[in-house]
Amino acid sequence: MRVCSFVCLAPLLALSVSAAAAQSSGGSATAGASRDLLPSRDVLAPASGPGHHNGGWFDRFYDDGYGYRMGSSWLYPSVGVSVAFDDNIFAQRSKTVSDEITKLNASVVGRQRSGIHDLFGYAAAEGRIYANNSDLDAVDVTAGFIDRYEVRKDLLIRLQLEYAHRNELPGFGAVGLTAPLSGPLGYDQGYAALSFNQDLGRAYWSGGVTTTLSHYGTAKDLNGLAIDESYRNGTVTTVVSRLGYFIGPMTSVFVDPSYNWRVFDTTKIGGFDSQGGQVTAGIAVDYRGYLHGEIFGGYGFQRFESASLGGDDSVRYGGRLNFTPAQAFSINASLEQNYGETAYRPGTLSPLFGSVARTTVAQAQVLYGFAARWTLSATGSYEYDEFLSTNRTDDIWRGGVGVSVDLGRNFVAGVSYQRTAADSTVPSYGFDRNEAMFNLKGRF
Numbered sequence: 001m002r003v004c005s006f007v008c009l010a011p012l013l014a015l016s017v018s019a020a021a022a023q024s025s026g027g028s029a030t031a032g033a034s035r036d037l038l039p040s041r042d043v044l045a046p047a048s049g050p051g052h053h054n055g056g057w058f059d060r061f062y063d064d065g066y067g068y069r070m071g072s073s074w075l076y077p078s079v080g081v082s083v084a085f086d087d088n089i090f091a092q093r094s095k096t097v098s099d100e101i102t103k104l105n106a107s108v109v110g111r112q113r114s115g116i117h118d119l120f121g122y123a124a125a126e127g128r129i130y131a132n133n134s135d136l137d138a139v140d141v142t143a144g145f146i147d148r149y150e151v152r153k154d155l156l157i158r159l160q161l162e163y164a165h166r167n168e169l170p171g172f173g174a175v176g177l178t179a180p181l182s183g184p185l186g187y188d189q190g191y192a193a194l195s196f197n198q199d200l201g202r203a204y205w206s207g208g209v210t211t212t213l214s215h216y217g218t219a220k221d222l223n224g225l226a227i228d229e230s231y232r233n234g235t236v237t238t239v240v241s242r243l244g245y246f247i248g249p250m251t252s253v254f255v256d257p258s259y260n261w262r263v264f265d266t267t268k269i270g271g272f273d274s275q276g277g278q279v280t281a282g283i284a285v286d287y288r289g290y291l292h293g294e295i296f297g298g299y300g301f302q303r304f305e306s307a308s309l310g311g312d313d314s315v316r317y318g319g320r321l322n323f324t325p326a327q328a329f330s331i332n333a334s335l336e337q338n339y340g341e342t343a344y345r346p347g348t349l350s351p352l353f354g355s356v357a358r359t360t361v362a363q364a365q366v367l368y369g370f371a372a373r374w375t376l377s378a379t380g381s382y383e384y385d386e387f388l389s390t391n392r393t394d395d396i397w398r399g400g401v402g403v404s405v406d407l408g409r410n411f412v413a414g415v416s417y418q419r420t421a422a423d424s425t426v427p428s429y430g431f432d433r434n435e436a437m438f439n440l441k442g443r444f
Helices: 057-063
Strands: 004-008 068-070 073-086 099-114 117-130 138-152 155-168 185-200 203-216 218-220 226-228 234-246 251-264 274-287 291-304 311-326 329-341 356-370 374-387 393-407 411-424 431-443
Touching: 251 291, 274 311
Parallel strands: none
Antiparallel strands: 004 329, 068 073, 073 099, 073 431, 099 117, 117 138, 138 155, 155 185, 185 203, 203 234, 218 226, 234 251, 251 274, 274 291, 291 311, 311 329, 329 356, 356 374, 374 393, 393 411, 411 431
């Protein structure tokens, strides 16, 4: 079961684990087009210490020795190919269908530093080809632009614009799914964010506004019934802020207030419209190159127009961790909460929508390098979904292992295995799934 996340209940901070971790609700099959090599939608980026802005992803490519210099600009291309076997492509409890999937992906990032402006452009594409189910073939694309404008030494402004065309794949449908899709459901999404980071000596203040516009198409379920998802077309706007104070050289306490508005196509449905806010407080550490993370908790609410959905008041909590005690060993972990609208009800059914879910996801990744060029990896996650207008709850466990080897400076080859086990209070929605993959990636 996949829940399409619209409102992040945790502070909008990206965890630098990997794109696959960010896509955990969809499993490895929806990992996205080289997303791990693209900048995140990181609205709040507090300084890494008094008087120091945190470059994060922006400084990574300068540190690893890749890229081509073109005058005052740098270009960072990458390509990849993978072959996977999936023993349950429709995520069914019974009558499972298996297939082999070939994925081709490519991405390019451009960077130009021009005085007080740090400019990024990026694009990526991934194509998925099914050996025996060609109706599932799909292509995802992403393109975007970022300008980091250093107004003063103590004031940074960041603008990000992004467009994506993506496909929700069979077996990763939203809550209330009556039958899995017989093919990918395409949707377009635009994203804009404007944020600032003000250094106030031992204190800092970050804030911003984000807007996401989504437009969905039509798909069919396995019974051939049309699934019109256009009622999910809408705009989600979120205002976020963080006020922090350094109690040590690399340790700060903070408070994060935020508010959001979710407005959907009123010609189709009004019940999903809602607005809400939250306030969380926590502590963050940033010992660069060694330990980076935060933990927070607080209270939040969401009010829906639909009488059946009503409102949701709950404790909010989360955190993230990047721990690298040795060069060859690292641990990444996160705990986050999201709201998601639910979908995939054939057009012959009424009402034409499902529920709204609150999801809690805990995930972790361990990397260990050995024998100079080899790396072992282990990943695990647990997702708990609560449906606000029903008594249904889902528990989804994922675990995986992998090994990769550096083939010279530019290429990495690897094999991996992932198992998914889903249980639901609605028994027909539970399933088991096994995926094995070989991949080859190149960076230049």
